[in-house]
Amino acid sequence: MIETTHENPITTLPYTPMPAVVTKIITETWDTKTFRAEFTDEALKENFTYEPGQFQQVSVFGVGECTFCLTSSPTRKGYIEFSVKKVGSVTSALHSMTEGGVVGIRAPLGNYLPYHEWKGKNLLFAGGGIGMAPMRALLNFCLDNRDDYGDITTIYGARTPGDLCFKYEYEEWDSKGKLHLTVDAGEDDWKGHVGHVPGYLKELAPSPENTIAITCGPPIMIKFILPEFANLGFKPEQIYTTLEMKMKCGVGKCGRCNIGSKLVCLDGPVFSLAEIDELPPEF
Amino acid sequence: MADKLIGKDKIGDFLKALMSKYTVVAPIERGDAPAEFQEIADGDTPVLDGSKNMMPPKDYLLPRHEVLVKIDMSGGETKVETPLPEDKPRVIMGAWLPDAQGIQVLDRVFLDRKFIDPYYARRRENLALVAVIPAEMRWSWFCGSVDDVDTWKAGVDALMYDLGDKFYVEVNSDKGAALLEGAPMSVVSDVDVAAKDKLWTEFKNTGLLPFAGKALYENLAWDDPVWGEIADKCIACGMCSYMCPTCTCFDIQDETCGNCVERYRCRDTCQFEDFTLMGHGHNPRSTQLPRSRQRLLHKFRYQHEQFGVVGCTGCGRCVELCPVNVDIREVLCRTCAEPMEQAAEN
Known part of the structure; x- marks a missing residue:
């Protein structure tokens, strides 16, 4: 029996990708591009909703499927975005794609950053490299709902100025909130801060008072930033991150993404540090 | 009746x-x-x-092999179909x-x-x-x-x-x-x-075996030396998963023929090295030890925590067919029976 669907099938046919046209490709760095895609089905394009922190499975038909966070904010409707670092077969196929190409999308998947619990609080984003992508969804969401939150501060770092993503949004991030950029190694024309994100966090010493910290980046950054948060007085319940594990199905069946009895695809990808502390040390 | x-x-x-x-x-x-x-x-x-x-x-x-979706890209349009079983x-x-x-x-x-x-x-x-x-x-x-x-x-x-x-x-x-x-x-x-x-x-x-059902999932420890011992013997052939009545893990792959793609799922196992290998090279279970631990803790502890059922039915196939004689019964006796005896002594 063949069933063809015209609506988002994620709840009833969770393995069925919906075609979407790539309408914009932004070259972020030498190895990272951000893709904007619009569902070809008009009704789905119109009605598709998601929450900041959720993820998607993106198909290049014939090559395979890959897991990416939804980096766009649900406040900016009509399209979704995902940022892709070129590392394997699917990501390489995406990188060689041009505007007008067709991908398949299964979304939205996973839990989300509990922003509704954070109204009236200060938000502190601390990101490294491509780790800014999942946080960008919430950052832009909060900037679009500016009155609901206190200070919105972003500390973002990368290896070199050329490795910083989303440069075209820095003005907005710094005017509606406060943006602190840093690089591991500057170049001659780099006027900003030089140093790793954890060290910069220590230097800036934001108050944990009425503040939620969201952090995402390479494992080495996470390892060093968590003690800095603790030194500043942040409690595990105040720190959130999104975890990454290999996934195939994204819907809790294929058996890859468990950490102990939790599945990153269903119970995550968003976890508080308090929740992570309860898990076996396997990531 | x-x-x-x-x-x-x-x-x-x-x-x-x-x-x-x-x-x-x-x-x-x-x-x-x-x-x-x-x-x-x-x-x-x-x-x-x-x-x-x-x-x-x-x-x-x-099924060992099952087509999940068919994608037809002929004629400049991408059509996605979901062939559900009869x-x-x-x-x-x-x-x-x-x-x-x-x-x-x-x-x-x-x-x-x-x-x-x-x-x-x-x-x-x-x-x-x-x-x-x-x-x-x-x-x-x-x-x-x-x-x-x-x-x-x-x-x-x-x-x-x-x-x-x-x-x-x-x-x-x-x-x-x-x-x-x-x-x-x-x-x-x-x-x-x-x-x-x-x-x-x-x-x-x-x-x-000399332990009660309840102690089973409570006594399997993350850092038990037994995981290393199994890993030393295991050749990661996947037989135990393939024959297991409760193993469910699968892979999803694309097969292309002209303008059409069939996306299928097939059996996979947590015992294979590339099971959790990510595109950028990081693998959270990069050696056999965490893979051996994953299979048994998943069945005896995680599934019990998730659903309240034990993910092993004692069918004994892995005992009979393991080519290097890893005996799940022995593992359970060692990890579950000993703490119980200690508890009885205390």
């Missing part, structure tokens, strides 16, 4: 009547090789007493009770979480399950060690006890009653009930 008897000489007629309404899947002998669950045709004489089984009947719910009633007959219980574990994974697997659900809705307690117990079974087997009966539509020249049949559901309606069956005597009870007690006590 009251318990009934069916003579083995009447089974042929019974199956024939059944086949007019259902597709019947049962173990078919293949010379010296173990019997295999197949859709039976007229003239087949399946071995329903469980004595020839080796593979569990898992394929009929989770909607036809099917009976699996002659599965070991531990294999039938294995389906209860599959149900938790595919029907119980936030997303229902539509392919599995379609097959499962259409499935009636008739399990068997053979006259002779399999030497490798340790079912009564992992769970309270009395609770397993509720998961099958009917249960047949092999009493030599006849089966004693317990019906546990409406599906089971419909299945046996009009079957050439006779009433049971006290002698039959006693024989059935004796067989059940034997099944319950087969391979009882």
Whole structure:
């Protein structure tokens, strides 16, 4: 029996990708591009909703499927975005794609950053490299709902100025909130801060008072930033991150993404540090 | 429906009547090789007493290879189709009770979480399950060690006890009653009930290991040295997962033919190195030790935490077939029995 669907099938046919046209490709760095895609089905394009922190499975038909966070904010409707670092077969196929190409999308998947619990609080984003992508969804969401939150501060770092993503949004991030950029190694024309994100966090010493910290980046950054948060007085319940594990199905069946009895695809990808502390040390 | 008897000489007629309404899947002998669950045709004489089984009947719910979506990109448009399985009633007959219980574990994974697997659900809705307690117990079974087997009966539509020249049949559901309606069956005597009870007690006590069911998932430790010992022996062949009635892990791949793509799923196992290998090169289970730990903790601890069921039914296949003799019973005795003894001493 063949069933063809015209609506988002994620709840009833969770393995069925919906075609979407790539309408914009932004070259972020030498190895990272951000893709904007619009569902070809008009009704789905119109009605598709998601929450900041959720993820998607993106198909290049014939090559395979890959897991990416939804980096766009649900406040900016009509399209979704995902940022892709070129590392394997699917990501390489995406990188060689041009505007007008067709991908398949299964979304939205996973839990989300509990922003509704954070109204009236200060938000502190601390990101490294491509780790800014999942946080960008919430950052832009909060900037679009500016009155609901206190200070919105972003500390973002990368290896070199050329490795910083989303440069075209820095003005907005710094005017509606406060943006602190840093690089591991500057170049001659780099006027900003030089140093790793954890060290910069220590230097800036934001108050944990009425503040939620969201952090995402390479494992080495996470390892060093968590003690800095603790030194500043942040409690595990105040720190959130999104975890990454290999996934195939994204819907809790294929058996890859468990950490102990939790599945990153269903119970995550968003976890508080308090929740992570309860898990076996396997990531 | 009251318990009934069916003579083995009447089974042929019974199956024939059944086949007019259902597709019947049962173990078919293949010379010296173990019997295999197949859709039976007229003239087949399946071995329903469980004595020839080796593979569990898992394929009929989770095929080894299954197309999930078809993508047609010819004509400049991308069409995505979802080929769900045919909607036809099917009976699996002659599965070991531990294999039938294995389906209860599959149900938790595919029907119980936030997303229902539509392919599995379609097959499962259409499935009636008739399990068997053979006259002779399999030497490798340790079912009564992992769970309270009395609770397993509720998961099958009917249960047949092999009493030599006849089966004693317990019906546990409406599906089971419909299945046996009009079957050439006779009433049971006290002698039959006693024989059935004796067989059940034997099944319950087969391979009882020195620990209670409850201690099992509480006593498996993350840092037990046993994981390293298994990993040293294991050659990561995946046999244990392939034969396991409860292992469900799968891979998804694309196959291209011209402008069409078939996306299929096929069996996979947490024992393979690339199972959790990510595109950028990081692998959270990069050596065999965490992979060995994952398989056993998943079955005995994580699945219990997730669903309240133990993900092992004690069917013993991995014990019988592991090429390097990793014996899951030994592992459980070491990890679960010792802390219990200590607890008793304290």
